[in-house]
Amino acid sequence: MPIFIDRRLNPKDKSLGNRQRFLHRVRADLKRSVQEQIRAGKIADADGAHAVSLPAKRTSEPRFRDAGDSGRRHHVLPGNKHFAPGDRMPKPDRGGGSGSGSSPGLDASEDDFRFVLSREEVLDLFFEDLALPDMVKLNLKEIVAFKPRRAGFSASGSPTNINIARTMRNSYGRRIALQRPKREEIEAILRELARIEADEPGAARADVAALRAELDRLERRRRVISFVDPVDIRFNRFDAQPQPNANAVMFCLMDVSGSMGEREKDLAKRFFVLLHLFLKRRYDRTDIVFIRHTHMAQEVDEDTFFFSMQSGGTVVSTALEEMQRIIAQRYPSREWNIYAAQASDGDNLATDSRHCLRLMDGEIMRLCQYFAYVEIIDERESEIFGSTDNGTSLWRAYLTVKERWPNFGMSRIARAADIYPVFRHLFTRQPAQQRK
Amino acid sequence: MARQAPRSDLLFSGSDWNFATLSHAYDVIEAVAKEELRLDVYPVQMEIISSEQMLDAYSSIGMPLMYRHWSFGKHFLRQELLYRKAGRGLAYEVVINSNPCIVYLMEENTMALQALVTAHAALGHNHFFKNNYLFQQWADASAILGYLDFAKGFIARCEERHGIAAVEAILDAAHALMEQGVFRYRRPPRLSSERHREGLRERLEYEERSYNDLWRTVPRLVDDAKPDESGASIAERKNALKLPEENLLYFLEKNSLILQPWQREILRIVRVIAQYFYPQRQTQVMNEGCATFVHYTIMNSLFDRGRISEGAMLEILRNHSNVIFQPAFDDPRFSGINPYALGLDMMQDIQRIVTEPTAEDRDWFPEIAGTGDWRTILLDAWANHRDESFIRQYLSPALIRKWRLFLLSDAANDSFYSVASIHNERGYASIRTALAQKYDIGASHTDIQVVDVDLLGQRHLRLQHKVNDGILLESAGCDATLRHVHELWGYEVSLEGVDAQTGVTVFERSSRQLAGSP
Numbered sequence: 001m002p003i004f005i006d007r008r009l010n011p012k013d014k015s016l017g018n019r020q021r022f023l024h025r026v027r028a029d030l031k032r033s034v035q036e037q038i039r040a041g042k043i044a045d046a047d048g049a050h051a052v053s054l055p056a057k058r059t060s061e062p063r064f065r066d067a068g069d070s071g072r073r074h075h076v077l078p079g080n081k082h083f084a085p086g087d088r089m090p091k092p093d094r095g096g097g098s099g100s101g102s103s104p105g106l107d108a109s110e111d112d113f114r115f116v117l118s119r120e121e122v123l124d125l126f127f128e129d130l131a132l133p134d135m136v137k138l139n140l141k142e143i144v145a146f147k148p149r150r151a152g153f154s155a156s157g158s159p160t161n162i163n164i165a166r167t168m169r170n171s172y173g174r175r176i177a178l179q180r181p182k183r184e185e186i187e188a189i190l191r192e193l194a195r196i197e198a199d200e201p202g203a204a205r206a207d208v209a210a211l212r213a214e215l216d217r218l219e220r221r222r223r224v225i226s227f228v229d230p231v232d233i234r235f236n237r238f239d240a241q242p243q244p245n246a247n248a249v250m251f252c253l254m255d256v257s258g259s260m261g262e263r264e265k266d267l268a269k270r271f272f273v274l275l276h277l278f279l280k281r282r283y284d285r286t287d288i289v290f291i292r293h294t295h296m297a298q299e300v301d302e303d304t305f306f307f308s309m310q311s312g313g314t315v316v317s318t319a320l321e322e323m324q325r326i327i328a329q330r331y332p333s334r335e336w337n338i339y340a341a342q343a344s345d346g347d348n349l350a351t352d353s354r355h356c357l358r359l360m361d362g363e364i365m366r367l368c369q370y371f372a373y374v375e376i377i378d379e380r381e382s383e384i385f386g387s388t389d390n391g392t393s394l395w396r397a398y399l400t401v402k403e404r405w406p407n408f409g410m411s412r413i414a415r416a417a418d419i420y421p422v423f424r425h426l427f428t429r430q431p432a433q434q435r436k
Numbered sequence: 437m438a439r440q441a442p443r444s445d446l447l448f449s450g451s452d453w454n455f456a457t458l459s460h461a462y463d464v465i466e467a468v469a470k471e472e473l474r475l476d477v478y479p480v481q482m483e484i485i486s487s488e489q490m491l492d493a494y495s496s497i498g499m500p501l502m503y504r505h506w507s508f509g510k511h512f513l514r515q516e517l518l519y520r521k522a523g524r525g526l527a528y529e530v531v532i533n534s535n536p537c538i539v540y541l542m543e544e545n546t547m548a549l550q551a552l553v554t555a556h557a558a559l560g561h562n563h564f565f566k567n568n569y570l571f572q573q574w575a576d577a578s579a580i581l582g583y584l585d586f587a588k589g590f591i592a593r594c595e596e597r598h599g600i601a602a603v604e605a606i607l608d609a610a611h612a613l614m615e616q617g618v619f620r621y622r623r624p625p626r627l628s629s630e631r632h633r634e635g636l637r638e639r640l641e642y643e644e645r646s647y648n649d650l651w652r653t654v655p656r657l658v659d660d661a662k663p664d665e666s667g668a669s670i671a672e673r674k675n676a677l678k679l680p681e682e683n684l685l686y687f688l689e690k691n692s693l694i695l696q697p698w699q700r701e702i703l704r705i706v707r708v709i710a711q712y713f714y715p716q717r718q719t720q721v722m723n724e725g726c727a728t729f730v731h732y733t734i735m736n737s738l739f740d741r742g743r744i745s746e747g748a749m750l751e752i753l754r755n756h757s758n759v760i761f762q763p764a765f766d767d768p769r770f771s772g773i774n775p776y777a778l779g780l781d782m783m784q785d786i787q788r789i790v791t792e793p794t795a796e797d798r799d800w801f802p803e804i805a806g807t808g809d810w811r812t813i814l815l816d817a818w819a820n821h822r823d824e825s826f827i828r829q830y831l832s833p834a835l836i837r838k839w840r841l842f843l844l845s846d847a848a849n850d851s852f853y854s855v856a857s858i859h860n861e862r863g864y865a866s867i868r869t870a871l872a873q874k875y876d877i878g879a880s881h882t883d884i885q886v887v888d889v890d891l892l893g894q895r896h897l898r899l900q901h902k903v904n905d906g907i908l909l910e911s912a913g914c915d916a917t918l919r920h921v922h923e924l925w926g927y928e929v930s931l932e933g934v935d936a937q938t939g940v941t942v943f944e945r946s947s948r949q950l951a952g953s954p
Contacts, residue, residue: 070907
């Protein structure tokens with residue numbers, strides 16, 4: 001008779017600790033691998049599971065092993081069909097098909113270690129040390145945004161919240177229970193006394209004395225048992241109900257004018273996709289508004305934003321005006337944390353750049369938590385402009401904005417490889433954002 | 437048997453199982469095993485687990501208790517990936533050599549499979565563990581679970597006290613030397629009892645508590661050139677080193693000058709576990725062959741007695757034939773010789789030789805051919821052999837022909853393999869010898885020993901690798917492992933490759949040459 005033990009209800013995941021140790025050990029490699037993949041490949045694909053392979057040497061457990069390519073050895077194999085002693089069989093090429101079955105006994109080399117990271121894990125690794133700036137306001141807002149909701153009654157509260165009906169009902173119940181003398185009873189006794197006094201003054205002393213005693217008792221009771229006692233009082237009770245508030249709205253502004261070639265659009269696109277992923281990751285609810293502009297601006301959906309071919313002249317301020325209009329219409333800045341990112345090649349009319357400056361100074365920067373401007377420039381220009389403040393009229397205009405507003409960031413992108421560092425530069429968690 | 441079956445003679449019907457059926461099936465199967473095969477087993481403890489738990493058990497080398505280490509997590513992820521992609525099914529069972537013998541049954545199995553696993557693991561493996569001389573001498577079945585419990589707790593405490601990274605570094609190094617952490621020729625001491633270990637640990641803790649740093653600053657009598665060593669103690673220690681030593685982990689644990697007591701204890705834990713698994717590595721073919729032979733015989737016997745329905749028997753046979761599938765060498769599925777198949781075939785072949793021998797068998801196996809009592813012969817073989825000796829003794833020409841075995845010789849600098857022997861009169865002996873050789877762990881494992889340590893001067897630790905047939909060490913793994921030895925030893929370590937036949941030095945590596953070593 002064996003002993004049976006049912007272990008099915010035991011906690012599984014006994015090896016969880018081991019898996020965590022393993023992931024911890026290879027975390028740096030995983031991170032590099034994920035970032036490499038996203039930088040090199042299509043950014044839009046970042047939003048999914050990734051097969052990550054780690055080089056075998058990072059996860060291998062070394063030991064003294066025989067080298068496969070040395071020495072003399074013998075192999076015993078099953079399934080001889082036509083060989084006779086002395087026959088020769090060519091060796092397969094190095095690294096060739098081991099599946100041919102004719103490379104017996106060679107030590108199987110350890111493959112790179114591959115496993116699939118889920119979308120969450122990929123993004124966690126990717127965005128590990130990034131955050132939108134000025135998270136403080138957002139957090140406060142999340143905590144502060146409560147709406148009171150009635151939730152029954154309580155025995156304590158502020159006088160403004162006294163519920164009279166409920167209080168009086170309690171007091172009435174208490175008066176009945178404690179048999180507080182009613183006014184009619186006292187009046188009846190008084191009337192009786194008055195009648196006796198009137199009928200025969202000085203007569204029936206005992207009667208009168210009894211009535212007077214009764215009257216005394218009743219009046220004393222009325223004094224002791226109050227009409228409304230503190231224990232009767234009930235207050236309306238309110239629960240602070242957290243208000244689901246849409247946390248953030250992201251405005252994506254992009255120049256799609258003729259001067260924006262395929263390369264520039266592609267870089268801008270990548271920047272926005274990154275931003276898009278980042279927002280989806282960081283906030284429970286984020287709205288994203290796509291505005292593209294030529295000489296006129298228009299709000300579009302995501303597909304049109306990234307893939308439409310429309311083109312025309314350049315008036316940057318139209319996009320800002322469109323943004324302002326949408327904020328006024330749908331995103332009151334009291335309720336929304338507003339972020340904006342603008343991508344452009346900086347090509348703009350000088351007069352319009354001054355107009356942009358006015359718009360930014362006038363209202364937009366006050367509404368926004370953060371405004372990031374990325375300028376997409378030629379690779380050759382990057383050597384010239386990389387470190388200087390010179391640039392296009394828009395760049396110079398925005399430099400002024402930058403001086404005045406701490407919540408404004410600007411940077412230049414020339415290659416796909418720049419996107420991520422710039423993104424980090426613009427969105428790296430800042431120790432203490434000093435608002436003006 | 438038949439007389440005690442009240443309503444139906446069938447042990448079970450349908451594929452569902454419950455504890456009553458499992459228990460009844462075990463009793464019947466055990467009775468058959470004792471009556472027909474005269475098996476002798478440890479008491480059995482059956483544990484029902486789910487498939488996730490099977491994955492867990494799998495990734496901690498099959499043991500129910502194991503300390504934490506990242507490599508087990510890596511195995512888990514690999515197994516899980518294979519399992520999810522359906523690239524590999526899970527094993528139906530895991531069995532642990534302990535007393536009582538622990539058998540894991542997966543809840544997903546059908547009743548027919550549970551019966552198969554019961555016969556295979558709870559009786560076949562169990563009998564082998566209990567009776568084979570290697571297990572009896574080398575692995576301590578009654579103490580292993582207690583020891584693992586201690587090891588797990590000890591390592592967890594070390595992690596708390598010294599940090600996960602420090603413990604991991606020691607474990608990594610110890611794991612790298614696991615194969616060199618086994619006594620192959622002398623029997624290791626029995627595992628000490630729980631109380632004994634407790635006492636040791638208390639003493640250690642007392643020493644740690646009562647340690648006074650003041651004593652370290654007391655001026656020494658010996659001069660600075662020879663720190664820590666007086667003339668007498670050098671001679672004493674060199675004597676005590678008992679060089680050469682094949683068990684590197686043991687040597688480092690006892691003699692390394694830089695290890696803390698807790699680090700030594702961790703080396704010891706890894707060494708004890710390596711030693712525990714050493715018999716299993718030497719008896720793969722026999723162990724699996726024995727279990728497969730047992731389940732095949734018992735299931736057929738139950739079927740003959742009408743205790744198992746035809747449907748269930750078909751399911752059992754299908755699983756059985758999956759397990760013993762042996763593709764030919766040119767089949768894409770070929771990945772070496774299947775120990776289940778070879779073991780079962782050899783045992784059935786012995787049965788045949790004993791009961792219906794041919795003239796050839798009488799020539800080859802005069803002692804056993806035609807004696808008729810195959811049970812005794814098999815019980816004796818199970819008890820007294822390991823893979824190497826079993827094959828050397830019992831692989832018959834008939835089986836070599838059946839398997840169409842042939843021998844390839846392979847020299848690294850030739851561009852071809854040449855066929856040395858095939859399954860004919862002239863080839864039987866050499867094929868048998870070559871196959872036995874392949875299963876001889878003593879011959880096939882890389883032979884690395886501590887040959888000298890210069891305790892007087894640089895404390896240079898010299899290792900020697902005996903190069904057999906010109907087979908060298910794979911260089912990247914060799915360097916990484918040397919680095920680990922260096923971590924544990926703390927001073928220079930060198931490895932010299934010496935040709936086993938000629939005694940000529942073939943190569944030499946030293947921790948000084950290794951890039952990135954401190």
